[in-house]
Amino acid sequence: MSLAFIHISILCFLLVTVLAIVRMRDLLAVVMLLSIYSLLSACFFVVMDAVDVAFTEAAVGIGISTLLLLSTLALTKRFERPHRTEPVLALFLVLTTGALLVYGTLQMPPFGSASAPAHQHVAAYYIEQSFLDTGIANMVTSVLASYRGYDTLGELMVIFTAGIGVLALLELKTDTKVSRKTEIPAPMAAHHILRIVSKMLIPFILMFALYVQFHGDFGPGGGFQAGVIFSSAIVLYTMVFGLDAALKVISFAWLRFFAALGGLVFGATGVLALVSGKNFLDYHALAEDPIRAQHLGVLLVEVGVGITVAAVIILVFMSFTRQMAENGKA
Amino acid sequence: MNSQLPILLVIVPLLAAPLCLFIKKPTLVWLFASIVSVLALLFSLIILSQVWETGELVYSLGGWQAPIGIEYRIDLLNAYLSVIVAALACICLLAAYKSIGEEIKKGKQTLFYVTFLLCLAGMLGVVVTGDVFNLFVFMEIAALSSYVLIAMGKNRKALIASLTYLLVGTLGATFILIGIGLVYMLTGSLNMQDLSVLLLSAPQSNTLFTAFTFFFVGTCLKLALFPLHWWLPNAYTYAPSIVSVFLAATATKIAIYILLRVIFSLFGSEFSYHTLPLQNILMTLGLAGILVCSVIAIFQQDLKQIFAYSSVAQVAYMMLALGMNNISGLMATLLHLFNHALMKGALFLALACIMYRLKSVQLSDIAGLGWQMPWTMAAIVIAGFSLIGLPLTVGFISKWYMLLASFENAWQPIALVILFGSLLAAVYIWRIVEKAYFSPLTTNNQHIKEAPLALLVPTWLLVLANLYFGIDTRFSLSISLHTAQMLLGVAP
Amino acid sequence: MNILESFNYWIVMALMMCGLYIMIAQGNLIKKIVGLTIFQTSVFIFYISMAKVTGATAPIIKEGLELYSNPLPHVLILTAIVVGISTTALALALVIRIRQAYGTIEEDEIRAKDRLE
C-alpha cells in the first residue's frame, strides 16, 4: 500500500503542477514547471517499473525540451499577454472528452492486475521467451531493438525528419558562415569556475554516454538515451564557450552527415539481412549463432540510433542558438 | 526478390531520404528522388498485380512472426492505396523540377526533396503496415514531413498554417495513440489481423466504445471531416504548389484509409454500424460538409482556397458514401479515393502552372488567361467537369455509385443533395471559366506565355487519366468492387 | 474494491484534459505547445500505468524473479516520447520563424495582422 501511496501522491503533485501551468502567465515559470512535471512523471515511471522510460523522460523532458523551450523564449518574449475571453467552447470540448475517457475507464481491466488481457497475449511471450530468443536481459531493449526494431527505425526517421525540418526552417538569412566572434552570445565564457568545471565534466559525460550506449543490453539505457547524453556534453560546451568554439569542434555539414549516417547504419543493418535472403532487419543473417547474431544486430542498431539522435539534437540546438546570433546582429 | 517487395516499397524511399544529403547538386537530388519514386510506383504496381492474382501478401519484419513482431499484410485495399500514393508522388516529382526550382531557393531544394521522400515513405508505410503502432509511427513521419513541406511556402501565412496543422495533426495522432492504448488494454495485441479477431470476441464494454471514439475522432481530425476541417484550407493554400498537389491528392486519402481499417478491419462493421450510430454521424457530417464547404468555396477569391474547400467537400462526399453502409456506397468511397486524387491532382497542378507564370493564383489575376495559357486553362476546365461529375469523366463514375447507394437505402432526398452539391461545384468552376475566358485581358497579363512543358506534361497526364478512367473503368471498378466485398465480408 | 483501480486512471485523464485545455484555449503559441507536451506526456503516463503489474519488478531478467511488469508499453512509449520531442522541436522552430515574420506569438494578434493584408 505504501507504494500505492507514493504513486498516488506523485500523481497529485503532477495535477497541481499542471493546474499551476494553466494559470501561469510567466512563460519562463511555465517552462520551469513543465520540467518539474517531466521530473515527476519520470519518478512515476520509476515507481511503475518503467526504468528505461523514466531514463528517457528525464533526459528528454527535463533536458532537451526545457532547453529548446528556453532558447525559444530567449528568441520570443517572456510574458504571455492576458486575454479577456473565457473560452467556453474549449472548456466544453475538453469536458466532453474527459467524460468520455472516464466513461471508458469504468469497465477497464483493474489497475495492476496480472490477469488483465494486456499482460497475457504478446507480453507474456516476451517475458518468457525474449531472453531465450535474444540473450538480452533487458526485455525493453530486446523488444525495442529486435522484436519491434522496425518501429525504432521509424522513430529514428521521425527524429531525422525533425532535424531536417528545423534545418529547413531556421536557415540563416545571410548565407555567410557563422564566424562573428562578437555576436555569438557566450556570456558564461567569462566565468572561470564554470569553464574549468565544465571542461572537467565533459569527458565524464561522454564516457557515461558510451557506457549507456553499450550497457543497454543488461540495464536501462540504449542508443537513444546515450545519444541524448552525448549531445548534452556538446550542448554544455556550446553554452559555455559559445557557438563558434562549438562549430570548430563540429560543423553543421558534419552534423547533417552524422544525422543521415545513423539512419543509414540502421537501414544497412536491415538491408544486410535482405541481401542474404532473410527478411528486413532479421539479425539472424549476421551470424550463425542466433544469440550472437541478435546481440550484434541490436548493437549496430543502437549505435545507429545513438549517432542520429546525438547529431539531430545538437543540430537543433545549434540552429536555435544561431538564430539568437542573428537576432543579436539585427 | 519478389517476396521482399512489400518492404522495398517502403524502405527504398525511406533510406533514399538520408542518402540525398550526400548529393551536392539539387538537380541530381531531384533526379535521384524521381528515380526512387518511379521505383516505388513500380513496386506498388507489381504488388497490386500479385495481390490481385494470389490474394494478400504477408511479410513479417525481423523474421518475427506476428503478433510477436511487426508484419506487413497487404490486401487489395493496401495495394490500391499504395498505387495511388506512389503514382501521385511520381507526377509531383516530375513537375517539381520547374515548379520547385521557381518557388524554393537553391539552398533549400535538397532539403525539400529529402522531406518529400520522407513524406512519401511515411504514407506508404502507413498504407502497407499491419500493425497499429507501426501505423502510428509512420503516420508521424508523414505528418512531420508534411508540416515542414507546408512551412516552405513563400507567404508568411504558410508558417501559421503549418503550425496549426501541426497542432491539430499531433492532437489527432495522440487521440489515435489513446485509441491504440485502449485497444491494447483490451486485447493485449497490436497486430491488426489479431485485433480483428480478438475485438470481435471481446465483450461489449465502455472501453471498447471509448477506444472506437478516439480512433474515429483522431482520424476525422486528420481527414478534415467537416467541423474539424478548419486547418486544411490554409495548409493547402500557402504551401508550395507541388506540395499542395501532393497533399491534396494523397494526405486525406491516407486518413480515410485508416478510418476504413478502423471501421471494417479492427472493430468490424457490425459493431461500427449497429452498436454505434456511425451511420447517422457520417450522414449528417457528410451532408453538412458537402453543402457548407461547397458554398464557402464559391465565395473564395484565391483559386487554391477554392479547391481546398472543394477538397473538404469531396471528403465529405466520401464520408457520406461510407455512411450508406452498403456495397455501392463503399465502392463509391473507394472509387472516389482514386478519382478525387486524379481530379485534385490535375487541378492543383494546373494552378502550379499558373503560379509559375503569374506568381499568383488570385481569381482577379487570371482575367483573360484562357487565350494566353490555353492548355493550362483547358486542363482546369476538363478537371473541373470531372469534379462536377459530367459523364465520360471519373467524377461521373463515383457520383453514379453514390446515387445508386442512396437509392438502395431508399434515400432519394440524399441523392438530390449529392447532385445539388455537384451543381455548387459547377458554380465555382464556372466563376473561374468565365474569368479566364470572358473577361478582358489585363495589361500585365499581355506578355504571359503558356506554362513550360515540364509542368504541362504532368498536368495533362492527370487530365487524360481523368478522361481515360472515366471511360475505361475496368481497373478502378473491379478493384473497388472486390475491396468493398472484402471489407464488408460479402462473398464475391 | 481497490480505489486505485480507477483513481489512478482518473488523475491521468485529468492531466490529459488540462493539457488539452491549455492547447485549445490559450492564445500564446508557446503555451499551446506546452499544452501539447503535457497532453502527450499524460498519455505516456496512461500507457505506463497500464503496464504495471502489482508486486512485479522492472522487466529486466534476474534470477529468482518471475513476475515482471509488461515491457511492451514501455517500448511503445519510448518511441512515442521520441516522436513527441521531435514534434515539439519542429513546433518551436516554427514559432521562432513566426515571431520573426509577425513580431508576435499571440494567436489573435497574428490573425489581426493577417486580416490587415
Next chain:
Amino acid sequence: MTYLSDISSLQLLVILPVFACLAMACTRKLKNACELMSIGTGLVLVLVTCQLWHNFSLANQVKVEWIELIPGLTLSLSLTPLGLLFALAASTLWLTTALYAIGYLRALQEHSQTRFYQFFALAMTAVMGIAFADNLLTLYVFYELLTLTTFPLVVHSGKETAVRGGRVYFAFLLFTSVLFFLLAIVGTWFIGGSLDFTPGGLLNRPIMNTGALSAASLLLPLFVLGIGKAAVFPFYQWLPAAMVAPTPVSALLHAVAVVKGGVFTLLKVCLYIFGTDVLVELPSQQFMLYLAGFSILFASFMALQQDNLKKRLAYSTISQLGYISMGALLANGSAILGASMHLVVHAFGKITLFFCAGAILVATNKTLISDMTGLGRQMPFTMVAFFIGSLTIIGLPPAAGLWSKWYLLQGAMTAEQWLLILVLAFSSILNIFYLLPIPIRAFFSPAAAITVKPPVNRVPTSMVLSIAFSSTVCLVLFFLPESLFQLAQAILIRSGQ
C-alpha cells in the same frame, strides 16, 4: 447501292464532325478552308443519312456497342425510325445552315470564324449521338455534350450581354440535366435494372409485375423537368436568353438541334422507357399534360408581347415544343405520329423564319418587328418565305404544319382530353396573331410607302439559297407527305402499337 455498311455509316455520322473539327483546327491558316470543310461534312452527312434511310427496314437490327462504362451500362448506338427521322431533319438543315452561315458570317465580318465552325461541327456530333443513342446513358452523354458544345456558340460575340445570356443558357440546361435528368436516369436504372431503349417500354414489365406505379409516376415529372432542352414550362428561360447568339446558331440550334434534341429525348423516354401502356396508367401523366398545355399557352402569350423578332420566334418555339411534348405524353398512336411529324415540320418552318430574321438583320440591321412595316417592298422574297414559314407553324394549308397538327388533335381526341383540344385550337389562333401580322404589315401597310429605305447591303446568295430551300421543303411536305408519314408509321410499329 451501298458503299458503307449500315453499322459503319452509323458510326461515321457521329464521328465525322469531330474529325471535321480537328481538320479545321489544323487548317486554320488556309482561307475558306473551314467553310468548304463544313459544307463538305454537311453533304456527306446528308448522303449517309439518306443512304441509311434508303436501305432502312424494320427487319434488320443495326446496333453497335462502343464500350462498357459501368457493368450493364454501355455507350452504344442503334438505328431506330425515330432517330432516323430526327437525323434526316438535322443533317439536312445542318447543311442548309452551314451554307447560310457562310454568307451571314462574311456579311457581318464575325470574328474567329474558325472556332465558330469547329463548335458548329461538334454540336452536330452531339445531335447525331442523341439521334442514334441506344440507351439512356449514351443519350445523356451526348445530351450534355450538346450543352457544352453549343455554349461557346451562344457566347460567340463575347460581349457582356452574350456572356450573361450564355450564363442563363448554361445554368438552366446544366441545372435541369444534372439535378433531375440524372436522378431520373438512376431511378430508372434502379427500377428497371437497365437503361436500354426497349420497344414497348423498359419499365413496362417491372412495373406491371411489382406495381411500382407510384415510383414510376415520380420518375415522369423528373424526366419532363429534367429534359430542360424541351423547354417545358418552368425551365424555358434559357431559350430566349440564347437568342444573343448569331442567327445561324439560333436557327439551327434553337429551332432545330438543341430543342428538338430535347423533345426527341422526351419522345424516346415516353416510348421506350415508360412505354405507352404504362404511361397512360401513371397518375402524374395528367399533370404533365396540363403542364405542357400551360406552357403552350403561356409561351404564345409571351410571344405576342415581344417586339424583338428573334425573341418572338423563340417564344413561339417554346409553345411549339409544348405541342410535341404533349403529343409524346398523350402516348397514343396518332398523338405520337403527330408529335414525330411536327418534330420535322416545325424544324423546317421555324428555321425558315429564323433565316428570314437573319436576312433582315444583314440587309437592314433591323431586329424589332415594329421597324419592319413595309419591308415587303424592299425584300419581297424574304417576306414571302417568312409567310410560308408562318403558315407552317400555324398549321394552315398549303404548308405541312397542317398534317402534324391534325394528328395531334386526333390524338387528343382519342385520349378524350377535351381541355387540351381547346388549348391546341386556341394556341393556333394565337399563332396567327403573333406570326401573320409581320408579313402582312410588311406588304400591305399604307404607312410603308413613307418609310421606304434602300437596304443597307444585299443579302448574300448563299443565304437566299438556303431560305429558298427550307421554305420549299415546307410546301413539298404538304403536298407529298407520304415518305415522312411512312417513317412516322414505322416508329409506331417499332414501339409495338
